[in-house]
Ligand SMILES: Nc1ncnc2c1ncn2[C@@H]1O[C@H](COP(=O)(O)OP(=O)(O)OP(=O)(O)O)[C@@H](O)[C@H]1O
């Protein structure tokens with residue numbers, strides 16, 4: 001079974017995708033990490049994230065980079081959203097994502113274009129969202145839990161800028177697939193959101209089975 005989970009920054013899609021993977025016994029890929037690795041790699045090489053050539057060159061990053069804690073920084077997230085707008089970068093990362101989805105038994109992938117571009121044939125699709133205020137508050141709490149300081153207004157502006165770039169780019173923009181279920185977790189605690197996600201996936205799979 002292939003499950004596609006998309007949504008805007010800090011919506012909780014990664015938390016839900018990991019929980020779905022555990023529930024159904026499937027491997028999980030956080031595709032945002034790949035774009036973050038490209039962004040960080042460009043910066044480390046002294047390149048320009050807005051330059052498609054520099055960004056493409058960074059797609060050959062060493063996989064060890066995927067464990068680098070700097071990938072979690074909002075600065076890296078901003079670079080990721082700049083490099084991810086290049087069609088060349090998206091094409092370079094596509095085969096890896098599709099191969100992950102195609103493994104025997106299936107997989108759960110989360111990102112921005114999983115249900116629309118990477119695996120439009122997915123067995124179940126969710127579009128996870130939450131209000132901008134809730135998302136900024138959750139990210140702030142996460143940073144504080146890691147001993148980091150952050151300013152709510154700055155964080156809100158950074159998340160909004162990222163969403164804006166991701167939604168309005170020409171290549172594989174962030175959008176809800178026509179056949180995805182929308183899951184707004186603004187008013188839900190994590191366990192309630194996960195329960196709802198499982199119920200939606202089960203219902204989608206059942207609907208497909210009856211077709
Ligand atoms: N329903 C929820 N209620 C409260 N906190 C939540 C909920 N869902 C996720 N969180 C918390 O919000 C933060 C962001 O969640 P998560 O990392 O899953 O989002 P994301 O959409 O994958 O983010 P990114 O776009 O940066 O990859 C985490 O600290 C997570 O524990």
Ligand SMILES: Nc1ccn([C@@H]2O[C@H](COP(=O)(O)O)[C@@H](O)[C@H]2O)c(=O)n1
Pocket residue numbers: 009010031032033035036077080081082084085110111112113114162166
């Ligand atoms: N399928 C995807 C996944 C991510 N991106 C871009 O990477 C940025 C960081 O992603 P996170 O999920 O870690 O927040 C994101 O803002 C997107 O620009 C993407 O384009 N496609």
